[in-house]
Amino acid sequence: MTQLELARSGVISEQMRYVAEQEGLDATFVQQGVAEGTIVIPANINHGNLVPLGIGKGLRTKVNANIGTSSDFGNMSTELDKLQTAIDYGSDTVMDLSTGGDISAIRRAIVAASPLPVGTVPIYQVGLEAIVRHGAIVDMTIDDILDVIEEHATDGVDFVTVHCGVTKATVERLRHQGRVTNIVSRGGAFLAARILHTGEENPLYEYYDRLLDIARKYDVTLSLGDGLRPGSLADASDRAQFEELITLGELTDRAREAGVQVMIEGPGHLPLDQVVSNVQMEKSICRGAPFYVLGPLVTDIGAGYDHIVGAIGGAIAAAAGTDFLCYVTPTEHLGLPDTADVKEGVIASRIAAHAGDIVKGVKGARDWDDKMARARSSFDWETQAELSLNQERARGVHAKHTTAGRACSMCGDFCAMELIEKCLDSPQVRC
Amino acid sequence: MTQLELARSGVISEQMRYVAEQEGLDATFVQQGVAEGTIVIPANINHGNLVPLGIGKGLRTKVNANIGTSSDFGNMSTELDKLQTAIDYGSDTVMDLSTGGDISAIRRAIVAASPLPVGTVPIYQVGLEAIVRHGAIVDMTIDDILDVIEEHATDGVDFVTVHCGVTKATVERLRHQGRVTNIVSRGGAFLAARILHTGEENPLYEYYDRLLDIARKYDVTLSLGDGLRPGSLADASDRAQFEELITLGELTDRAREAGVQVMIEGPGHLPLDQVVSNVQMEKSICRGAPFYVLGPLVTDIGAGYDHIVGAIGGAIAAAAGTDFLCYVTPTEHLGLPDTADVKEGVIASRIAAHAGDIVKGVKGARDWDDKMARARSSFDWETQAELSLNQERARGVHAKHTTAGRACSMCGDFCAMELIEKCLDSPQVRC
Numbered sequence: 001m002t003q004l005e006l007a008r009s010g011v012i013s014e015q016m017r018y019v020a021e022q023e024g025l026d027a028t029f030v031q032q033g034v035a036e037g038t039i040v041i042p043a044n045i046n047h048g049n050l051v052p053l054g055i056g057k058g059l060r061t062k063v064n065a066n067i068g069t070s071s072d073f074g075n076m077s078t079e080l081d082k083l084q085t086a087i088d089y090g091s092d093t094v095m096d097l098s099t100g101g102d103i104s105a106i107r108r109a110i111v112a113a114s115p116l117p118v119g120t121v122p123i124y125q126v127g128l129e130a131i132v133r134h135g136a137i138v139d140m141t142i143d144d145i146l147d148v149i150e151e152h153a154t155d156g157v158d159f160v161t162v163h164c165g166v167t168k169a170t171v172e173r174l175r176h177q178g179r180v181t182n183i184v185s186r187g188g189a190f191l192a193a194r195i196l197h198t199g200e201e202n203p204l205y206e207y208y209d210r211l212l213d214i215a216r217k218y219d220v221t222l223s224l225g226d227g228l229r230p231g232s233l234a235d236a237s238d239r240a241q242f243e244e245l246i247t248l249g250e251l252t253d254r255a256r257e258a259g260v261q262v263m264i265e266g267p268g269h270l271p272l273d274q275v276v277s278n279v280q281m282e283k284s285i286c287r288g289a290p291f292y293v294l295g296p297l298v299t300d301i302g303a304g305y306d307h308i309v310g311a312i313g314g315a316i317a318a319a320a321g322t323d324f325l326c327y328v329t330p331t332e333h334l335g336l337p338d339t340a341d342v343k344e345g346v347i348a349s350r351i352a353a354h355a356g357d358i359v360k361g362v363k364g365a366r367d368w369d370d371k372m373a374r375a376r377s378s379f380d381w382e383t384q385a386e387l388s389l390n391q392e393r394a395r396g397v398h399a400k401h402t403t404a405g406r407a408c409s410m411c412g413d414f415c416a417m418e419l420i421e422k423c424l425d426s427p428q429v430r431c
Numbered sequence: 432m433t434q435l436e437l438a439r440s441g442v443i444s445e446q447m448r449y450v451a452e453q454e455g456l457d458a459t460f461v462q463q464g465v466a467e468g469t470i471v472i473p474a475n476i477n478h479g480n481l482v483p484l485g486i487g488k489g490l491r492t493k494v495n496a497n498i499g500t501s502s503d504f505g506n507m508s509t510e511l512d513k514l515q516t517a518i519d520y521g522s523d524t525v526m527d528l529s530t531g532g533d534i535s536a537i538r539r540a541i542v543a544a545s546p547l548p549v550g551t552v553p554i555y556q557v558g559l560e561a562i563v564r565h566g567a568i569v570d571m572t573i574d575d576i577l578d579v580i581e582e583h584a585t586d587g588v589d590f591v592t593v594h595c596g597v598t599k600a601t602v603e604r605l606r607h608q609g610r611v612t613n614i615v616s617r618g619g620a621f622l623a624a625r626i627l628h629t630g631e632e633n634p635l636y637e638y639y640d641r642l643l644d645i646a647r648k649y650d651v652t653l654s655l656g657d658g659l660r661p662g663s664l665a666d667a668s669d670r671a672q673f674e675e676l677i678t679l680g681e682l683t684d685r686a687r688e689a690g691v692q693v694m695i696e697g698p699g700h701l702p703l704d705q706v707v708s709n710v711q712m713e714k715s716i717c718r719g720a721p722f723y724v725l726g727p728l729v730t731d732i733g734a735g736y737d738h739i740v741g742a743i744g745g746a747i748a749a750a751a752g753t754d755f756l757c758y759v760t761p762t763e764h765l766g767l768p769d770t771a772d773v774k775e776g777v778i779a780s781r782i783a784a785h786a787g788d789i790v791k792g793v794k795g796a797r798d799w800d801d802k803m804a805r806a807r808s809s810f811d812w813e814t815q816a817e818l819s820l821n822q823e824r825a826r827g828v829h830a831k832h833t834t835a836g837r838a839c840s841m842c843g844d845f846c847a848m849e850l851i852e853k854c855l856d857s858p859q860v861r862c
Contacts, residue, residue, distance in 0.1 A: 072832060
C-alpha cells in the first residue's frame with residue numbers, strides 16, 4: 001500500500017511517524033494530511049537509504065535542488081559532487097535532470113548516494129531514446145514512456161515530474177493566446193511537439209491510468225508538471241497556463257482515487273503581485289495538493305542573479321502557502337550550474353522558505369531568528385556563525401576586518417547596541 | 432527658494448523638468464508631487480555637479496548605497512572606489528557614513544566626485560567631536576549638532592538623516608516595551624544615550640525649527656531617521672517603533688510648512704507579512720511622504736546573505752509603494768562592506784526595486800522585462816547581456832560552457848524554446 005492508502009486506512013506508517021517527529025508535530029496530524037492529500041511523503045519502496053520527508057500543509061517549506069548533466073557538460077563525478085553540496089547546505093530533495101552521458105547509471109548512483117528524496121523527469125530519457133530508436137522525439141510511444149517511468153520507479157526514484165496536463169486543448173489555448181516565450185519546460189515541449197506533429201493526444205494524459213498503476217506499485221509520488229508555465233512576465237497567468245492547471249486539478253482527483261500521492265508544479269515567471277493569486281488558485285483547483293514552484297521569478301531581467309529573483313518570489317509564495325520551492329541558481333537562463341552555483345541556489349531558496357515559514361507559523365521557525373537575534377545582541381559571534389546557513393562564509397566575513405572591541409567592523413567603536421546596552425544599564429555613566 | 436517652495440509657488444524648476452524627462456513624465460506631475468510633498472528632489476544648492484533625481488510617488492523606485500569608513504577600516508581611496516562602483520552598477524544615491532579618518536575631507540571628496548545625490552548622518556561626526564571636545568558622546572550640545580549639520584549643508588550634502596523622533600517619550604516606550612535588540616541605529620543610539628544620561632529632550636526635536644532653518648537655506652532634504660527601527664523580528668512593529676513614527680508624522684507637517692523637503696526612514700527587520708502594513712502606516716501617518724526603507728529584512732538568520740534577505744523585503748515594500756530602498760550588502764551584521772560587497776548590494780537592491788516597479792506600473796518598467804524575454808526567445812545572447820545588471824557576469828556565465836547550437840548549456844541539444852519554435856512553425860517536421 002502507498003503512504004496515501006495506509007493513511008486512509010488509518011495506519012500511521014513508520015515514515016509518517018518519522019516525518020511528524022522531524023516537524024515536531026503529532027503523528028496523527030501527518031497521517032490525516034497524507035490521507036487528505038495535503039501532505040505527500042515521496043518514498044519509493046525501492047529507495048533503501050531514504051530518510052523520509054514530508055511536503056505539504058502544516059510542515060516546514062521544503063527546498064529542491066536540480067542537478068544532472070546536460071547534453072554537453074557534466075558527468076557522474078560532477079553530479080555526485082553537486083548532490084553532496086545540496087545535502088551539505090540543507091536542500092530537502094534533489095532532482096536528477098541528466099540528459100547527457102549514461103543517464104541511467106548517473107540516476108542509480110544518485111539514488112544510491114542520496115538520503116534525500118530523489119525526483120526525475122523521465123520524459124527526458126524517453127526523448128533521448130526515441131531519437132536513437134525512432135529518429136525523433138515526436139515518435140515516442142506510450143510504451144516507450146511507461147517503460148522508462150517504470151525503470152525510474154524500479155531504481156527507487158521517489159517522485160517524477162509528468163507533464164500530463166499538456167493536452168491537445170492546452171496546446172490549442174497556447175496557439176490562440178500567443179506568447180513571447182511559448183514553452184520553456186523541456187518535458188512540456190517534448191509532449192507539445194508530439195501533439196503538434198502527430199495530432200494525437202498526450203499519451204501521459206490518454207493513458208493516465210497506466211501511469212497511476214506504476215506509481216501506485218512503487219509508491220512514486222507524481223509531480224504533475226506545468227509544461228505551460230510562463231517563461232516571461234509577458235506570458236504570466238494566461239489562458240494556456242490555467243487550462244493546464246484545471247486539467248491538473250482533475251488528474252489530482254484521479255491520482256488520489258487510485259491511491260497515488262500527487263503534488264502540483266507551478267510557475268515560473270510571475271509579476272510579484274500575481275504570486276499569491278497563483279498559489280490560491282492552485283490550492284483551490286487542485287483541492288489542497290502540495291504546490292511545488294520554480295521560483296517564482298518576479299522579473300525577467302535578473303540574468304546572473306536569478307537566485308535572488310527566485311528568492312523574492314519563493315518567499316512570497318511560501319508565505320502564501322506554497323509547500324515546496326525548486327531552487328533557482330545564479331546561472332539560470334545562461335548555462336548549466338556547477339557545484340558553487342548549487343550552493344548559492346540552495347542557500348537562497350532556504351532563506352525564501354524560512355521567510356515564508358515565519359509567516360506560516362511553522363512550528364519552531366521563529367525560534368531560529370530569535371536565537372540569532374539574542375546571539376547578535378550579546379555579541380556572541382560563534383553562535384551567530386553556527387546559526388548561519390553558511391558557517392564558513394559568516395565566519396570569514398566577520399573575521400575579515402578584526403576590531404579591538406566586541407562589535408563588528410561595520411560600526412567599530414560606535415556600535416548602537418553596545419552603547420545603548422551601557423546606557424540602559426547605567427545611565428549615570430558618561431558614554 | 433527650495434524645490435518645495437518653488438513647486439508650491441507654481442514654478443517648474445530646472446531640476447523638476449530634468450526629473451520629469453528622466454522618468455518620462457510630465458513636468459507638471461513632478462511639480463505637483465514636489466508641491467504636495469509626495470516627491471522630493473534632494474538637491475543642495477552647493478552640490479555643483481549634481482544630476483537631479485526625484486524620489487517619490489509615481490517615480491521609479493530608487494536605490495541607495497551606504498559607503499564610508501568605520502573607526503577601524505577604510506580611507507579616502509577605498510571610499511571613492513566604492514562610490515564609483517555604486518555609480519557603475521546603477522545606484523541612484525550614496526550615503527557617506529564615515530566614522531573613521533578625516534571624515535570631513537572624505538565627505539567633501541565624495542560630494543565633489545558624485546553626480547548622485549549624497550546623504551550623510553551628521554550626528555556621527557557630532558558624536559566623534561563630542562568625545563574629543565567634551566569627553567563623551569552624551570555631552571554633545573544643540574550647537575555642536577547644528578554646527579555639524581550646517582557644515583554638511585555647506586559642503587553640498589543633498590539629504591541628511593536626522594533622528595528627530597528619538598524623544599523622551601520614545602525612549603520611555605522602549606523601556607516599557609522591552610526588546611531583544613534595543614536600538615540598532617547608530618544615530619538613534621547616540622541620541623537615546625543622551626536622553627538616558629541627561630534626562631533632557633532630544634535637541635533635534637526640541638530645536639527642530641533651527642534645523643529647519645538650515646535645511647531650508649541650502650535646500651537639504653531631511654530624511655527623518657528611524658532610531659527605533661527593529662533590529663530583529665522579535666522587535667518588529669512594536670510600540671516604540673510606532674511612537675517614533677507618529678512623531679515623525681508631526682515633524683513632516685512642520686517641515687513642509689517651513690518649505691523643507693522631507694522623507695521618512697523605515698525598518699529594518701520585519702516578518703514578511705508586516706512589510707505591506709508598515710508601508711501603509713508610513714504613508715498614512717506621514718501624509719504620503721516618500722518612504723525610505725533599510726531592507727526590510729524578512730528573517731534574522733541570513734548572515735552572509737543579507738543582500739538576498741533585503742531584496743525579498745525590498746521588493747515587497749517597493750510593490751506596496753515604498754519609494755526608496757537602502758541597499759543591504761552580504762556583510763550586513765558581520766562587518767564593513769568592501770567594493771565587491773557594494774556591487775552585490777546595489778544589484779540585489781536594483782532587482783528588488785525593479786520587481787516593485789513592475790507592480791507599481793512605473794512608466795517603462797515592464798519594457799525592460801519584455802525586451803529581455805524577446806531576446807531570450809530569439810537566442811540573442813548579446814542583447815540579453817546588454818540588458819543585464821552586470822553584463823560581465825552575464826557574459827561570463829553564459830560563455831563558461833559553450834554549446835554547438837543556439838541554446839545555452841542548461842539544456843544544450845534539448846532546449847524547450849528551440850524545439851517548440853520549430854514545431855509551431857513547421858509541425859510536419861519530425862523533431
